[in-house]
Amino acid sequence: MTAHEPKSRFFKANVKAALADANIQHAMRSTGPNFVGKRAKARDAMPEFDALRDRARDVKNHVLANLPLYLERYEAKVRDAGGHVHWCETPDQANRKVLEICRRVNAKKVNKGKTMVSEETGLNDFLSENGITPVETDLGEYIIQLRGETPSHIIAPAVHVTVPEIDKLFRDTHTHLPRDRDLTELSSMLAEARTILRQKYFEAEVGVTGANMLIAETGQSVIVTNEGNGDLSQSLPRVHIVLATLEKIVPTLDDAATVLRVLARSATGQEMSVYTTFSSGPRRAEDPDGPEEYHVILLDNGRSNMVGSEFEEMLRCIRCGACMNHCPVYQAVGGHAYGWVYPGPMGAVLTPSLIGVEEGGQLPNASTFCGRCEEVCPMRIPLPRMMRSWRAKEFEKRLTPTAARYGLGVWAFFAARPGLYRAATRAAMAVLGRLGRAKGGFAALPLAGGWTAHRDFPAPEGGTFMAQWAAKRGGR
Amino acid sequence: MSPHPRRVALFVTCLVDMFRPSVGFAALKLLEDAGCVVEAPAAQTCCGQPAWNSGDRETSRRIARQVIESFEGYAHVVAPSGSCAATIVKDYPAMFADEPLWRARAEALAGRTHEIVSFLTDVLGVSRVDASCAATATYHDSCSGLRALGVKAQPRALLATVAGLTLSEMKDSEVCCGFGGTFCVKYPDISNKMVEDKAAHIEGAGADLVLAGDLGCLMNMAGKLSRTGKPVKARHVVEVLAGMTDTPAIGEGKP
Numbered sequence: 001m002t003a004h005e006p007k008s009r010f011f012k013a014n015v016k017a018a019l020a021d022a023n024i025q026h027a028m029r030s031t032g033p034n035f036v037g038k039r040a041k042a043r044d045a046m047p048e049f050d051a052l053r054d055r056a057r058d059v060k061n062h063v064l065a066n067l068p069l070y071l072e073r074y075e076a077k078v079r080d081a082g083g084h085v086h087w088c089e090t091p092d093q094a095n096r097k098v099l100e101i102c103r104r105v106n107a108k109k110v111n112k113g114k115t116m117v118s119e120e121t122g123l124n125d126f127l128s129e130n131g132i133t134p135v136e137t138d139l140g141e142y143i144i145q146l147r148g149e150t151p152s153h154i155i156a157p158a159v160h161v162t163v164p165e166i167d168k169l170f171r172d173t174h175t176h177l178p179r180d181r182d183l184t185e186l187s188s189m190l191a192e193a194r195t196i197l198r199q200k201y202f203e204a205e206v207g208v209t210g211a212n213m214l215i216a217e218t219g220q221s222v223i224v225t226n227e228g229n230g231d232l233s234q235s236l237p238r239v240h241i242v243l244a245t246l247e248k249i250v251p252t253l254d255d256a257a258t259v260l261r262v263l264a265r266s267a268t269g270q271e272m273s274v275y276t277t278f279s280s281g282p283r284r285a286e287d288p289d290g291p292e293e294y295h296v297i298l299l300d301n302g303r304s305n306m307v308g309s310e311f312e313e314m315l316r317c318i319r320c321g322a323c324m325n326h327c328p329v330y331q332a333v334g335g336h337a338y339g340w341v342y343p344g345p346m347g348a349v350l351t352p353s354l355i356g357v358e359e360g361g362q363l364p365n366a367s368t369f370c371g372r373c374e375e376v377c378p379m380r381i382p383l384p385r386m387m388r389s390w391r392a393k394e395f396e397k398r399l400t401p402t403a404a405r406y407g408l409g410v411w412a413f414f415a416a417r418p419g420l421y422r423a424a425t426r427a428a429m430a431v432l433g434r435l436g437r438a439k440g441g442f443a444a445l446p447l448a449g450g451w452t453a454h455r456d457f458p459a460p461e462g463g464t465f466m467a468q469w470a471a472k473r474g475g476r
Numbered sequence: 477m478s479p480h481p482r483r484v485a486l487f488v489t490c491l492v493d494m495f496r497p498s499v500g501f502a503a504l505k506l507l508e509d510a511g512c513v514v515e516a517p518a519a520q521t522c523c524g525q526p527a528w529n530s531g532d533r534e535t536s537r538r539i540a541r542q543v544i545e546s547f548e549g550y551a552h553v554v555a556p557s558g559s560c561a562a563t564i565v566k567d568y569p570a571m572f573a574d575e576p577l578w579r580a581r582a583e584a585l586a587g588r589t590h591e592i593v594s595f596l597t598d599v600l601g602v603s604r605v606d607a608s609c610a611a612t613a614t615y616h617d618s619c620s621g622l623r624a625l626g627v628k629a630q631p632r633a634l635l636a637t638v639a640g641l642t643l644s645e646m647k648d649s650e651v652c653c654g655f656g657g658t659f660c661v662k663y664p665d666i667s668n669k670m671v672e673d674k675a676a677h678i679e680g681a682g683a684d685l686v687l688a689g690d691l692g693c694l695m696n697m698a699g700k701l702s703r704t705g706k707p708v709k710a711r712h713v714v715e716v717l718a719g720m721t722d723t724p725a726i727g728e729g730k731p
Contacts, residue, residue, distance in 0.1 A: 015665055035699030225538075287500075328652045332669040364718060365664050368656025370619035391531030400531065404662070408527060412535040415490075415521045416542065429494050440729035441702055450664035455671065455699030458495065463499035464487050469516050 004122035004150065008339035008351055011362035018333040027162045028334050035325035036212045038465035039376065040268025043154040049265065056262050057380045058254045060316035061249075064307060070216040070249045071298070077219025081281030082292035091121035094299045098123060098208065098241055101295055102132055105239055107205035110410050113223060114138040115210030116154055116319060117243050119341040120301060120354070123208070134208075135200050139193050139228035152335030154342065155321040157268050160334045163189075189215060197229065207237040207291070209279075211244035212318065213259060214296070217252040219281065221296065234279060240291035242279065247315040259318055262378035267320040302354045310389045314349050316379040323383060329366055338363055345373035345383040352390050361399055364390035397440030426467045433462035482512040482600075485550035487543075487589070489560045490522040491691040492712075496726065499691060502718035503556040503592050509718075510600045512552075519546040523555075525563040529657055534569065537578075540568050544581050552599070553589040556714055557690050558621020559657075561591040566624050591621050592714060593689060597630040607719030608639035614646045614683035615713070616674070616697065618690035622650060627689060632711050635687070638716055646681035648673075649672040655696040671700040678708055685725075688712045 007014060014348030018024050043049045063070055075085045094117075102110060110127060112118065112134055124145070136145040140158035144151060146169055151157030158166075167183045167326040170192060184187050184417045209230050211221040216259045221242045223230045234240045250256050264270040306312055324330040325343025335343030340360065342350045348367060351360035364387035373383045394400050400408075414421045436442055436459020451457055486505055492499045500516075507514045524539030527706035543564065548552045555561040568582040596602040615635065621627035635643055652659060654670025674697055678686050686701070686708055690692050709725035724730045 012663070012665075015663070019665055019669060156577040261583075328654070328670050328673075329663075329666055332673075333665050343589035366659075366666065367653045368619065368659045368667075369653065370656070372652070374618075374648075375623055388531065391529070392533050393531070395531035395533075404530065404658070408530055408535070411522075412527060412532070412539070415524070415539055416535075418519045418521050418542075420664055421521045425490075425494050438729050440724060441699065441727040443703075448661070450661035450667075451699070453664055454668035454703070455696065456696050456702045456727060458695045458702075460495040461497055461723070463497060465493040465500035466516065466518070466520075468497050469500070474713060 003271050004119070004125055006340045006359050008355070008360045008363060011337060011339060011366060014337035014339055015333050018337045022318065023147045023162050023165060024334045027160050028331055030097055031156070031159050032325065032331045035268065035321075039266060039322060039325070040269075040273065042265040042269040046265065049262070052258065052262050053378050053380055055258050056318075056378060057316060059250060059258055060247075060379060063249055063251060064312060064315055065239050066081065067246065067249070067307060070251055071246060074214055074216040074219060074249055075298075076295055077216065081294070082284075083219070084297060085296045085298055088297055089300045089301070091299070091301055094121050094243065094297050094436045095123055095126040096299075097297050098243070099127065099130055101239060101241060101293075102127070102206050105205055105293075107132060107239070109133045109135060109200070109204040110206045110208055111137055111201060111233040111237060112141070113207070113209035113225065113233040114141055114157070115208065116151070116341060117210055117245055118208065118297060119150060121243075121299070123243070123426075135197075135204065137197050137200070137233050138225070139190065139227060139229075143169065150336070150341070150344065153321060153324060154319050154346075160336065160395070164470050179209055182184070182322070183324040201236050202232075204237045206239045206241060207233040207239045209234045209241055211242050211248050212399040213250050213256050214248045214250075215253055215256050215273060215278075216249055220278045222256060222260075223273070223277050223279075224260070224273045225277070226268075228275050231275055231277050234277075235290055238291060239293040239295070240279065240282075242294075242296045244296065245299050245301060245322075247317075257288060263318055263320055266322040266376065280349065281450060306353055311349060311353050311386055313381050314346070314386060316381055317346055317350075318379060319346075320378055322376045322378065326372045328370065328372070329368070345387070346381075349390070350384045356395050357393055357397070357399065361390065361394050364388075387429065393450035422464070422466055426464050429464050430462060431462045433460045435459070437462070480513055481551050482510075483550055484514050484552045484554050485547050486514055486516045487520060487523070487547065487553050487555040487560060487564070488516055488692070489555055491695070492556055495695065496691055496712065498720060498723045499556050499712040499714060501502040502712070502714040502720045503554070503710065505718045506592065506596060506605070506714060507554065509606075510596060510602050511599075515550070517546040523560045523563040525560065525567070526536060526657060528563065528567055528571065537571050540571055540582065541578065544568070544578070544585050547585060549580070551588065552595065553585065554592050554595050555589070556592045556712060558591045558618050558625050558627050559690050559692065560587055562597070562620040562624035564589045568717045583683075591625050591627050591689065593634065593717070594625060594627050594630045597633060603635070604637035605634055605717045605719070607717055608641075609685075609716050609719070609721050610640040611685040612642045612644050612683050613685040613687050613716070614644050614678055614681040615648045615649065615654060616646070616686060616688040616693060618688050618693045619652050621689050631687070631689060634717050635713070641716065644681045644683050646677040646683070648677055653693045653696050655692045657692065659694060667696075671696050675700045675704060675706060679706060684708055686710045689713050692727050702727050
């Protein structure tokens, strides 16, 4: 099984493995809380933050209601600037288009800025199988590429890796460097990776980046990074390929600015990321540098099916990662447990949307509906509501596990018959109350193994409230 | 004829009804002390949240209709649970998006339904209680009450007037305890990790009593604290506010 094959249907097993993995647990515990505090600080420093979120939401809603119009306007602008737009429906078509361009310019190496869409298409494996070497230039992506993994977080791909693991990885990989060199400081690791990646920037014929936004008004693509690796990946090679999905479009530069103002604050708590780069096409005669060719691969991969559905609002997502940073489930198990490209609450909605509820149906179930994701989402996406919609789709398709369905049926039968319910709960609580009175709870209880494996089950007091109430008030 | 302005229907909630009637009687006392005329409509069972969150929309609507019919005609509906109150306030109108008549009835009920502590402070203007409790308590913000209904300052304000009680805030009081209704039995391993963290934060606050506004969360936290041998008691916040703490705490045995 390759790293890119979906494993979402094994969610429960993935969870067990992640909870038992001391490295993942250590890494999650040491980084997770930082994001939360930083976002809160950035929000508090900006009184108009919530109003900006409303504006950003409205921008994307407007785009989704007029998607063909803006896509066509964007395409025309890219063409005017001398670039090419390639419309692809499937991941395979997108990969083949990248390969076709690489072959035509006889590329052997492709440098990549961070792109989650390329994780959807499995671009790295595809290029490798076809004799082309992809090099990830984002530090986190570089680390997980060396480890043969996929990102576990959409903006912090190596968040699950501990510092000692990186130390060992670099010593095992960069064997030309002295074995006894000092890597105790994070900055020394960063310097080492930077030195190695600097050389690679000049070796690639093609650079592939994603896009945080595509601007219809200007035909520009926008990337947001903190390392500057995206800029070098896209401006040094002869060819720049932007790999992006349809919903990245925004109408105007002003709209892009609105989104940028909520993006970094929500993601890392920065006011702006260190680099925000607008690409306007191939190098013009008067430009000192830039790529000779500029291609945009516009991938659908299921997005157009979401437009007009109860999952349309998911297409507002700007991939900031705030939902997973604030999700207690994600923080407990890390991103790989989700089993495909997108983890956390946004992944729990997107995964079944993009690769099917049969594969991804566990994910929207693995939520307490605590609502923290929706509370922090800069685009105000109703993530819990959409997870519940997936549960409803499963229920309608009869994919809900039999035991759960049966339990729900029995409960519903009584809940809909108050008289019968009264009698049954009264009898059951009388028995449970008597059995549990001395100790106050149960260490084991039939049909409650999931509960009592980890905690005691508090005993009921005895009689029900309604029975006692009726006795006191004469059933008033 | 409009109902008595303080004629209140108590939505007991299925967990309080079955597991901890004393929470219902504490709620009753607080409401009556504030001048309410309280009734507990006999046809109530559950708000239907388990079905709604399991994706069983038809069953949810069936139970919601039953609740709407039983609770019409009262000035207010009050529940000792942010979670159940939020189901009525937020979810019932959504359940009937395509049925205008029922939607109107659901919205009318939603507008009159409240979580008890915020009802006491925000609607009735209660600013202090006549109760005492010698304890160092920490308060867990249950998710639905906090995020769907804005219950945060109200319980703390009233707890500050309880004689003998010290409130010590825990780290991450707004993070879910891992109960999540059916979540805790569907995903027991994740739920356990979450309640482990919560128990550690409760302990870290130096509290000997954990309070919350939802019995589900409390049973989860109490069960973890008792399993790991922690000497921290758990009670619903209304028990303390009503001064009714002579009963054994949640999950506590009695000789």
